[in-house]
Amino acid sequence: MSDLIVLPVLLPMATAALILLAGEKRRQLNAALALVSTASGLTLAIALLAWVHTQDAPGSFGVYLPGNWPVPFGIVLVVDRLSALMMVLTSACGLAALLFALPRWQRAGVHFHPLFQLQLMGLQGVFLTADLFDLFVFFEVLLAASYGLLLHGGGSQRVRAGLHYIAINLVASMLFLIGVALLYGVTGTLNMADIARKLPLVPPSDRGLLHAGAALLATAFLAKAGQWPLNFWLPQAYGSAGAPVAALFAVLTKVGVYAVLRLWTLCFPASAGDSALFGAEILIWTGMCTLVFGSIGMMATQEPNRLASYSIIVSAGTLMAAIGFDREALSAGALFYLASSTLAGCTLFLMVELLERRRDVEFAPPQSQPQGETLPDFVDAAAAEPANLDDDEQALIGRALPAAVAFLGVGFTLCAMVVAGLPPLSGFVGKVAMLAALLDAARPAAWTLFGLLIFSGLLVATSLLRVGARHFWLPQERPSPRLRIVEGTPVALLLAALVMLAIQGEPVLHYMRLTAQGLHAPDQYIEAVLSARPVSLRGQGGPR
Structure with missing residues (x-):
């Protein structure tokens, strides 16, 4: 099974190469290749997650040496509970985004599928x-692929946003390399386990x-x-x-969170001596400032696409603040929240597209009723006044709610409940787990984060309720939007996954607790990586 660890990287890379060889004109073939590859990647990620979880203990690792060189001189790939979780989330969001793109977005520009696969590879x-x-x-x-994907579809607004995005990421990459x-x-090494040792x-x-290098990183x-x-x-x-x-970009911010969580718990645990918990206070207070900034941003905007963007900021700030406390129980709740918020962010970006499409539908005003028409059955003949009419004096009784509007309304409501952390869905489970852990942390920062989680939930719920009311509750003269099954399917599957997270809350929380225990006991990771040995080749030994 350990030989399969490299496949999540090789599969999208080979798919991108095949699509480029097929050419841009063979769109149906390219879409089929991309769809099969992404679905296979999700299946593989689930299989790896099940494999590392077979051992009901924190220290469950799979190590693969692609070049068959001994550690720490060669490339090392490691799958544990955290990396397997992130791969499943990436593959799930990638498959949903790809399904949604098939009817329309894949034709909005060139090389969509190769760029998409390369981003999955990264x-x-x-x-x-x-x-x-x-x-x-x-x-x-992944950043090079994201540059092309961000500009996919063209338009001056995307170009301006893309230039800012490229500039900030180039600066971040430079700091990364210097660090x-x-x-x-x-330390004389680049292997993370060897650095930690x-x-x-x-x-x-x-x-x-x-510390300067760690700060730059x-x-x-x-x-x-x-x-x-x-x-x-x-x-x-x-x-x-x-x-x-944007739905796939919901995972991109979690890449930074993952990198901080992995390196900080591995290299700066409480047992690291003079460097113990280096930068913890910065993580906590920066995360809380990000949480406040995102919550205020959601209240300040009424554009659904920017609302979804600020929700990503809220989740990233919550996670970063929780990481800084270095508590297993809080980390477990944060990991559950990470899974829930990532799927919810992906769903919300897809929902925004459908909501905006509904708003943009042109509608011709209804014709007024001709004079002299007989009164319909729902009119009280005695009073000669109709009952249960809408603003256009059309009967509400017996009127069927269009399926597309019903789907969008229910979907947006469920997604809003998860993002705001309202019961009984998965966002609430993750927040309750974090709040319970914060109660045990007798620190002013813990009480501050406790209050911010509750207050930000109210702000997020209010902002989402306002947008939902404008799109679904207020009188609007527009017909039901055209909703393709292939576009509704990924949204429905993501919502089903969020519901299942809540239904299976205890088993998932158990997985997150084991993941947090492994992160806060880095010696197991270090031992698993440094003890890996090259495979003997025909009895002659590995590379020397």
């Missing part, structure tokens, strides 16, 4: 790699360089995670992107 590589240089490489792969160089200069041995004279990750004040680019960029692109 995302899966980030979650699997165990060394900093390959982390940088996969970061650049990696400093850490390599201090050598950090306590760094002499005091080099401790400043170590953290700055790059915080910018990519959309943390305040480095998130000014995110609402415009995500709000301008096409619906399937």
Whole structure:
């Protein structure tokens, strides 16, 4: 089974190459290849998650050496509970976004499918790699693909947002590379497990360089995670992107969160001596500022696409603040919230496209009733006044609600409940788990985050309720929008996944607790990686 670890990276890369060879004119073949590849990737990610979860203990790892070189000199791919979880979320959002793009968005520009597959490749590589240089490489792969996807469909608004997006990510990549160089200069290695093992041995004279390198890395990750004040680019960029692109971008901010969670718990645990919990207070307070910024942003806008963008900021800030407390119970609740908020953000971006399409439908006003027409049956003959009429004096009794409007209304309501953390859906389960853990943390910062989680939930619920009322409750002279089955299917599947997260809340929370235990016991990860050995080739041994 460990040989399958490399497939989540190879599969989308090979698919992108095949699509490029097929040519842009063979759209149906390209769509079929992309769909089969993405669905296979989701199946593979679920299989890897089930494999690492077969051992009911925190230390369950799969290690693969692609070049068959000994650690720490060669490339290492590692799958554990956290990376398997992130791969499943990436594949699920990718499949939903691809299904949604098939009727319309794949034809809005060139090379959509190769760019889409390359972004999936970069995302899966980030979650699997165990060394900093390959982390940088996969970061650049997914960012290069995201540049093209953000501009997919054209338009001046996308170009302006794309320029800001590219500029901030190029600066973040530069900081990333400088931070990696400093850490390599201090520790002499790029393997993350080897760095964690050598950090306590760094002499005091080099401790400043170590912290400077870690701070530069953290700055790059915080910018990519959309943390305040480095998130000014995110609402415009995500709000301008096409619906399937923005839905996949819901995972991009979680890449920065994942990188901070992985490296911070691995290299700066409470047992790291002078570097123990380095930057914890910055993570906590930066996360809370991001949470406030996102909540106010949702209240300040009435555009659904920007509303969805600010919801991504709210979830990223919540996660970053929870990570900084370095508590297993809080991390477990945050991981549950991560899964729920990622799926909800993806769903919300797809819903926004359908809501905006409904708003843009042209409608001809209804013709007035001719004079002298007999009174219908619902009119009280004695009073000669109709009952149960709408604003256009049309009968409400017996009127069927269009299926598309009903689907959009129910879907938006469920999605809003998850994003706001309202019971009984998965967003509520994740928030309750975090609130319960914060009650046990006797710190002013914990009480501050406790209050912000509740207050931000009220602001988010209010903003989503306002948008929902404008689209579904207020009198509107527009017909039911045209909703294709292939567009409604991914939205329905994502909503079903969110409902299942709530129904299976206890088993999922058990998985998250084991994941958090493994993160807060980094010695198991270090041992699993450093103990990996190359495979003997025909009895001659591996590379030397």
